Amino acid sequence: xxxxxADISISLDGYVAGANQSMEEPLGAGGERLHxxxxxxxxxxxxxxxxxxxxxxxxxxxxxxxANVGAEIMGRGKFGPxxxxxxxxxxxxxxxxxxxxxxxxxxxxxxxxxxxxTLSDTTFTFVTDGIHSALEQARRAVGAKDVFIGGGAKVxxxxxxxxxxxxxxxxxxxxxxxxxxxxxEGVGPEVRLEPIRVLEAxxxxxxxxxxxx
Amino acid sequence: xxxxxADISISLDGYVAGANQSMEEPLGAGGERLHxxxxxxxxxxxxxxxxxxxxxxxxxxxxxxxANVGAEIMGRGKFGPxxxxxxxxxxxxxxxxxxxxxxxxxxxxxxxxxxxxTLSDTTFTFVTDGIHSALEQARRAVGAKDVFIGGGAKVxxxxxxxxxxxxxxxxxxxxxxxxxxxxxEGVGPEVRLEPIRVLEAxxxxxxxxxxxx
Numbered sequence: 386x387x388x389x390x391a392d393i394s395i396s397l398d399g400y401v402a403g404a405n406q407s408m409e410e411p412l413g414a415g416g417e418r419l420h421x422x423x424x425x426x427x428x429x430x431x432x433x434x435x436x437x438x439x440x441x442x443x444x445x446x447x448x449x450x451x452a453n454v455g456a457e458i459m460g461r462g463k464f465g466p467x468x469x470x471x472x473x474x475x476x477x478x479x480x481x482x483x484x485x486x487x488x489x490x491x492x493x494x495x496x497x498x499x500x501x502x503t504l505s506d507t508t509f510t511f512v513t514d515g516i517h518s519a520l521e522q523a524r525r526a527v528g529a530k531d532v533f534i535g536g537g538a539k540v541x542x543x544x545x546x547x548x549x550x551x552x553x554x555x556x557x558x559x560x561x562x563x564x565x566x567x568x569x570e571g572v573g574p575e576v577r578l579e580p581i582r583v584l585e586a587x588x589x590x591x592x593x594x595x596x597x598x
Numbered sequence: 599x600x601x602x603x604a605d606i607s608i609s610l611d612g613y614v615a616g617a618n619q620s621m622e623e624p625l626g627a628g629g630e631r632l633h634x635x636x637x638x639x640x641x642x643x644x645x646x647x648x649x650x651x652x653x654x655x656x657x658x659x660x661x662x663x664x665a666n667v668g669a670e671i672m673g674r675g676k677f678g679p680x681x682x683x684x685x686x687x688x689x690x691x692x693x694x695x696x697x698x699x700x701x702x703x704x705x706x707x708x709x710x711x712x713x714x715x716t717l718s719d720t721t722f723t724f725v726t727d728g729i730h731s732a733l734e735q736a737r738r739a740v741g742a743k744d745v746f747i748g749g750g751a752k753v754x755x756x757x758x759x760x761x762x763x764x765x766x767x768x769x770x771x772x773x774x775x776x777x778x779x780x781x782x783e784g785v786g787p788e789v790r791l792e793p794i795r796v797l798e799a800x801x802x803x804x805x806x807x808x809x810x811x
Binding site: 398 | 775
């Protein structure tokens, strides 16, 4: 059955991006360190069109996360650098160049209307009427596959708070960022989580939960 | 060699006590839920002078945490209910009655001077000149044993930020509290943590780290 899933790297102090996100530092101060365990992997590099990389105990976790995903929902903050305004005349086309690594429909949650953008085999659809609408559109696109909530923190928090997430996997990295985008902000005790598995691997601990409504 | 250690139960959203701590709810709203895995255990109940309780995969973790502790340092917020003022004429004598379960010297960090309080075989010494002084006094008391930093969040955060902690164990409970006392608040990226072990057990995941300076 189709599931709504999120998985995200998080610091021990609860941040999924550092402070002061910018064009130059999309993940904020220190935020890149959250993903070092991932970007070193062959499975990630292959999916991103790169060669080389390691195979270790993190590899099957990432392969499992990638499997069976039919569409992704992301916030504008993941699609592009901080701005907040209208798209303008020569609008941002994503961080990923002309061959984005997604190969599936992407739904970008934004306040500002924009026509869909197709780059190679990835189409970005811009959704201005909130997470429920984005999920409905994504569900129509995926059939029996899963919908992946790609972040950032704000979008995952909204899905959690609305009870729309089925599974959440945290990749807990033993660093402190001291500030930034906090996962679980605005999400309260009414959201219950049941552990599915815990897995220690190089540089990171993977904690997978079923979200119970 | 004598170590300075802390271990504390923490929610997935980073709180070690709920919001609105009070005389009636010393651990704040929902805070008791952080300790259900612990208070069910025979090893905890025995140490607290109670009968019964379970033996499960959490038991050796708790036994390891209790072992070789020669003294404890705690904040006034753990010793007594929120108040913040002077001790008064009939001062608070702790939550634990006339037979406290510590059986070792306890150093309570407070802004307000007070003579030591001895209850059975536990002596509470009140330290008004900060964490370095408390640690010095505790070290003199323990010899080769460890000094345990018993919380709350504020005291552990101060020890972390000052680089005075050798080991930190988090008992990660899969609940969200939505507010309360946050571990790691005011502690920055200069504090580095190296995983010692991860252990999944009933109701909780134990994450033990070496703190590197």
